[in-house]
Amino acid sequence: MNRKPKILLTNDDGIRAPGIRYLAKALEEVADLTIMAPVDEKSASGLSITIKHPLSVQEVDWDDQKRVWCVTGTPADCVKLALSRYMSDPPDLVVSGINPGSNAGRNLLYSGTVGGAIEGIMHNIPGIAFSVEDYIKPKFDHTLTYIQKIVSHVIENPLPVGTLLNVNFPNSNGGDIQGIKFTRQGAGMWIENPDQRIHPTEGHSYYWIGQKEIKESEPEDTDTWWIQKGYITAVPVHVAELTDHRMLKERKNSFEKLF
Amino acid sequence: MNRKPKILLTNDDGIRAPGIRYLAKALEEVADLTIMAPVDEKSASGLSITIKHPLSVQEVDWDDQKRVWCVTGTPADCVKLALSRYMSDPPDLVVSGINPGSNAGRNLLYSGTVGGAIEGIMHNIPGIAFSVEDYIKPKFDHTLTYIQKIVSHVIENPLPVGTLLNVNFPNSNGGDIQGIKFTRQGAGMWIENPDQRIHPTEGHSYYWIGQKEIKESEPEDTDTWWIQKGYITAVPVHVAELTDHRMLKERKNSFEKLF
Numbered sequence: 001m002n003r004k005p006k007i008l009l010t011n012d013d014g015i016r017a018p019g020i021r022y023l024a025k026a027l028e029e030v031a032d033l034t035i036m037a038p039v040d041e042k043s044a045s046g047l048s049i050t051i052k053h054p055l056s057v058q059e060v061d062w063d064d065q066k067r068v069w070c071v072t073g074t075p076a077d078c079v080k081l082a083l084s085r086y087m088s089d090p091p092d093l094v095v096s097g098i099n100p101g102s103n104a105g106r107n108l109l110y111s112g113t114v115g116g117a118i119e120g121i122m123h124n125i126p127g128i129a130f131s132v133e134d135y136i137k138p139k140f141d142h143t144l145t146y147i148q149k150i151v152s153h154v155i156e157n158p159l160p161v162g163t164l165l166n167v168n169f170p171n172s173n174g175g176d177i178q179g180i181k182f183t184r185q186g187a188g189m190w191i192e193n194p195d196q197r198i199h200p201t202e203g204h205s206y207y208w209i210g211q212k213e214i215k216e217s218e219p220e221d222t223d224t225w226w227i228q229k230g231y232i233t234a235v236p237v238h239v240a241e242l243t244d245h246r247m248l249k250e251r252k253n254s255f256e257k258l259f
Numbered sequence: 260m261n262r263k264p265k266i267l268l269t270n271d272d273g274i275r276a277p278g279i280r281y282l283a284k285a286l287e288e289v290a291d292l293t294i295m296a297p298v299d300e301k302s303a304s305g306l307s308i309t310i311k312h313p314l315s316v317q318e319v320d321w322d323d324q325k326r327v328w329c330v331t332g333t334p335a336d337c338v339k340l341a342l343s344r345y346m347s348d349p350p351d352l353v354v355s356g357i358n359p360g361s362n363a364g365r366n367l368l369y370s371g372t373v374g375g376a377i378e379g380i381m382h383n384i385p386g387i388a389f390s391v392e393d394y395i396k397p398k399f400d401h402t403l404t405y406i407q408k409i410v411s412h413v414i415e416n417p418l419p420v421g422t423l424l425n426v427n428f429p430n431s432n433g434g435d436i437q438g439i440k441f442t443r444q445g446a447g448m449w450i451e452n453p454d455q456r457i458h459p460t461e462g463h464s465y466y467w468i469g470q471k472e473i474k475e476s477e478p479e480d481t482d483t484w485w486i487q488k489g490y491i492t493a494v495p496v497h498v499a500e501l502t503d504h505r506m507l508k509e510r511k512n513s514f515e516k517l518f
Contacts, residue, residue: 043311
């Protein structure tokens, strides 16, 4: 690529979250950035979009960055609006994050961070989602050189159409990172643990969906497995077509014969 | 199966929507039903879940159905709560719908209807999502016998672990249905057309994400292609692991060598 690549940044933690600032810091010298992120935190919003309410967009005053907006919607809303209304040319890449909390394994479809990257894929624009495992005291400094390297590699060696890269960093301040694994998606996920509680005055019960990561019995050589061993993981995730082709082949005749 | 199958019903249009009433009507004689649906419409909520607010659950008075609740959350929230708090044994199947508006092609990851079925898959419970193409004046009567047949077939011939069935009916009152196709996912989707409008008193602009279905240049022999020709479509959709295995194989060495 002879010109500077154009990159659209988003996240699901909102425009004020530290993660997206680090992402901008990592990429501002190597790319022309447009930044469009939710005004509020939208964790676990997946690929949801806002179709029943209007959306407001506000310009954000942010250091040296000129093209920064926040949106009263989800990461997928942000990407839709940026592509259709705020960028004259489509970006070369959508980069989403950095999310505090793992989006490895089966978490990815729940993740608003990954949702932002999926929305790019729906418009045939490749994407990368970045997350760090620790969501309590996330550390980002050491991720910057990795992010630069991964983004440059993807710009120079385009992803297949319909595929994004889901990158997760292990809980670390950088010194003990074991390396990076290009690997497959694991089965672990944050599970719900709907806590039953009692309303303070009305006495009726309500629920709160908590989060607890399942870490046991992970299949070997998956992202969730390698992260536990201190590796950064990058999983190529295909979202454009999800057909179970083996089942389609095996059952087509018996299914269609039913009718 | 010697006993009556246990089926959990949900939808994304809310407990008062006609679609889920038709679903219950189609299945109440062949299955033990538990019904848990959002109190409000949650269209386009995908697999999003509610983790930043508490959820309330209310029992719903509904004809002969005894186990009916509504939840102040998304379809995925409903399925999580039903499985963990409202069903003593896991259901044999999660059935979601009937949604007015196509969830064929690339719409499926945006769809709250499909999201309810995906949430079941995350707990290794198979699922089926049903939608009709027309979202303005949806017609459901003719779908009931098809739904009964498809559900019975899936109960007797279990889906592979991690795979759900995405079923879409063409715009029809039944008489002109051409048949049923067990097929692959198409590329069409409802696209955003963010309409820019002006606030009535404040004068600033806002956006509204509209919906417009792309119907052109569909690959042949896909769900979106067959629906246009008047067929019911059923697509086996695998969501448990989304790794792009071809890319993983081709790029593993060159990617890991970067670091």
